[in-house]
Amino acid sequence: xxxxxxxxxxxxxVVEEFLPDVRHEDLDLGYDLIAxxxxxxxxxxxxIAWLEDxxxxxxxxxxxxxxxxxxxxxxxxxxxxxxxxxxxxLS
Amino acid sequence: xxxxxxxxxIAGQAKExxxxxxxxxxxxxxxxxxxxxxxxxxxxxxxxxxxxxxxxVAVHAEKTPDTIALVLGALSAGHPVLLTSTTLPxxxxxxxxxxAGCRVKVSAVPSPxxxxxxxxxxxxxxxxxPLTEHDGGQDAVLFMLTSSGSTGVPKIIPLxxxxxxRFVGWASxxxxxxxxxxxxxxxxxxxDLCLLDIWTTLATGGKVVLVDARRATRAGYLHELIERxxxxxxxxxxxxxxxxxxxxxxxxPAVRYVISTGDVLPPRCLRRLRGxxxxxxxxxxxxxxETNDSFLHPIDDAGADGPVPLGRPIDGVSALLVDxxxxxLEGEGVGELLVNTPFQAPGYLDAALTERAFVPxxxxxxxxxxxxxxxxxxRDADGALxxxxxNDFQVKVRGSRVNTQEVERALLAHPDIPEAVVFGAPDTxxxxxxxxxxxxxxxxxxxSLAIRRHCATRLPAAAVPAVLHLVDAALPRTSTGxxxxxxxxxxxxxxx
Numbered sequence: 389x390x391x392x393x394x395x396x397x398x399x400x401x402v403v404e405e406f407l408p409d410v411r412h413e414d415l416d417l418g419y420d421l422i423a424x425x426x427x428x429x430x431x432x433x434x435x436i437a438w439l440e441d442x443x444x445x446x447x448x449x450x451x452x453x454x455x456x457x458x459x460x461x462x463x464x465x466x467x468x469x470x471x472x473x474x475x476x477x478l479s
Numbered sequence: 480x481x482x483x484x485x486x487x488x489i490a491g492q493a494k495e496x497x498x499x500x501x502x503x504x505x506x507x508x509x510x511x512x513x514x515x516x517x518x519x520x521x522x523x524x525x526x527x528x529x530x531x532x533x534x535x536v537a538v539h540a541e542k543t544p545d546t547i548a549l550v551l552g553a554l555s556a557g558h559p560v561l562l563t564s565t566t567l568p569x570x571x572x573x574x575x576x577x578x579a580g581c582r583v584k585v586s587a588v589p590s591p592x593x594x595x596x597x598x599x600x601x602x603x604x605x606x607x608x609p610l611t612e613h614d615g616g617q618d619a620v621l622f623m624l625t626s627s628g629s630t631g632v633p634k635i636i637p638l639x640x641x642x643x644x645r646f647v648g649w650a651s652x653x654x655x656x657x658x659x660x661x662x663x664x665x666x667x668x669x670x671d672l673c674l675l676d677i678w679t680t681l682a683t684g685g686k687v688v689l690v691d692a693r694r695a696t697r698a699g700y701l702h703e704l705i706e707r708x709x710x711x712x713x714x715x716x717x718x719x720x721x722x723x724x725x726x727x728x729x730x731x732p733a734v735r736y737v738i739s740t741g742d743v744l745p746p747r748c749l750r751r752l753r754g755x756x757x758x759x760x761x762x763x764x765x766x767x768x769e770t771n772d773s774f775l776h777p778i779d780d781a782g783a784d785g786p787v788p789l790g791r792p793i794d795g796v797s798a799l800l801v802d803x804x805x806x807x808l809e810g811e812g813v814g815e816l817l818v819n820t821p822f823q824a825p826g827y828l829d830a831a832l833t834e835r836a837f838v839p840x841x842x843x844x845x846x847x848x849x850x851x852x853x854x855x856x857x858r859d860a861d862g863a864l865x866x867x868x869x870n871d872f873q874v875k876v877r878g879s880r881v882n883t884q885e886v887e888r889a890l891l892a893h894p895d896i897p898e899a900v901v902f903g904a905p906d907t908x909x910x911x912x913x914x915x916x917x918x919x920x921x922x923x924x925x926x927s928l929a930i931r932r933h934c935a936t937r938l939p940a941a942a943v944p945a946v947l948h949l950v951d952a953a954l955p956r957t958s959t960g961x962x963x964x965x966x967x968x969x970x971x972x973x974x975x
Contacts, residue, residue, distance in 0.1 A: 407928065428940075428945055430696065
């Protein structure tokens with residue numbers, strides 16, 4: 389089981405990839421990344437590819453709902469839930 | 480379906496082949512009998528709401544079988560249906576409903592912005608009356624679509640029973656031949672592309688494979704749908720094809736027709752599409768929501784490196800090129816494309832807008848009403864037509880028309896933004912990406928987070944710039960004092 393908090397890494401990625409002018413600490417963890425156009429459908433692909441590479445999340449097995457990627461908090465919850473599913477399957 | 484009408488044609492399919500699959504959604508197949516049953520429940524639910532026949536109703540256009548049943552049920556009761564995008568800001572939507580005369584918004588799917596939710600999944604015990612066509616005549620409005628993109632309130636485009644019927648007749652003859660066919664539906668339900676993907680397919684007894692909007696950017700998922708359902712026809716914007724080509728899956732030899740529309744198909748993509756769909760005829764299709772499909776160009780191998788031409792007008796379509804002085808160009812040259820089609824809308828709901836965009840022949844040579852498309856087109860010596868771009872400030876972002884000046888206006892409405900220039904830049908996957916160059920009064924505020932929030936409350940999703948360039952120096956201007964858009968675009972479009 390992996391309950392590590394990944395919010396810092398996720399926030400760093402989102403800021404560096406999509407918000408070059410923003411200081412990391414200025415991105416509120418609850419900022420709506422989708423409604424505010426930070427992450428569009430192609431941005432979502434980039435983000436998902438990064439999650440797959442960084443956290444070994446088996447994204448193909450998971451239902452992809454834009455709501456899972458709306459905020460840094462939501463992305464973190466998505467990663468934790470996905471890792472938990474993997475852990476259960478491996479055990 | 481000339482006599483039966485859209486609802487009548489679909490109800491007729493249900494009567495003859497109730498078990499035949501109409502819609503594929505996730506792992507479920509919905510037969511014609513079931514679809515029409517749910518549409519009957521929807522009609523009863525709308526009647527129970529106290530809606531008089533003929534009063535327009537808004538439908539939350541989240542693409543599911545129940546939403547399609549709800550649209551059918553509403554049409555059957557004689558309600559013109561305004562299809563509202565699921566991504567509209569709520570202020571814009573309220574204004575749109577008001578303009579369209581819709582007192583009620585209904586939805587088949589519960590969601591925070593859904594309006595009145597109609598549950599079609601279970602029966603209330605009784606069997607609904609058989610689904611019938613509401614015969615309001617050829618001029619009765621079936622769908623109300625909106626011009627995509629731009630800001631403020633989108634223009635409302637009513638499509639009549641006559642126009643839709645002629646479209647279904649043309650499209651089924653052009654692509655479906657003799658029997659029911661399986662079609663992939665990629666576009667959102669409120670896009671005009673659904674007239675072919677969904678409504679023509681259903682009117683002719685075929686099977687619509689609905690792409691789940693939540694997974695629409697997953698190449699593996701799209702490949703799997705095409706393969707598993709042995710799809711006959713795919714119609715989509717170039718971005719969908721770019722995505723498909725990103726993956727190594729395929730080829731799909733069973734596909735017979737591949738139609739690219741809504742944007743310019745890059746030549747590099749075109750060559751690889753041929754390998755992905757070895758058994759298909761590739762087409763470039765040009766049309767506006769106002770006129771529907773106008774030009775269909777079968778793409779052959781000759782000249783595959785140049786831009787794809789518009790091709791020939793579809794039967795019954797009249798097209799003119801008009802130069803800057805309003806003179807009709809007869810030979811070679813560049814002008815704005817004016818089109819009249821058998822499918823076109825009678826105008827916008829707003830008469831003032833109609834007068835500007837739906838115009839008579841400039842030289843009075845016929846009695847048709849032409850739609851001034853705003854697209855600049857070149858005619859070569861041999862008569863071939865090629866799309867050059869917009870003659871105004873419009874760009875296409877993922878299939879949505881966006882007016883860059885209106886995005887600039889939205890940015891300038893921020894008290895700390897004295898200058899802003901917005902432009903579309905080509906992108907290998909997305910086609911066109913919206914950039915904004917923004918000068919702020921002070922160097923540290925507002926940041927891009929605040930600017931995005933500012934835009935998102937005023938603009939539809941496609942019009943929120945994907946790339947923001949924040950600058951502190953004044954933007955370059957032309958000799959007439961306007962922002963030098965050309966120079967600014969060339970400086971900032973690199974290194975995205």
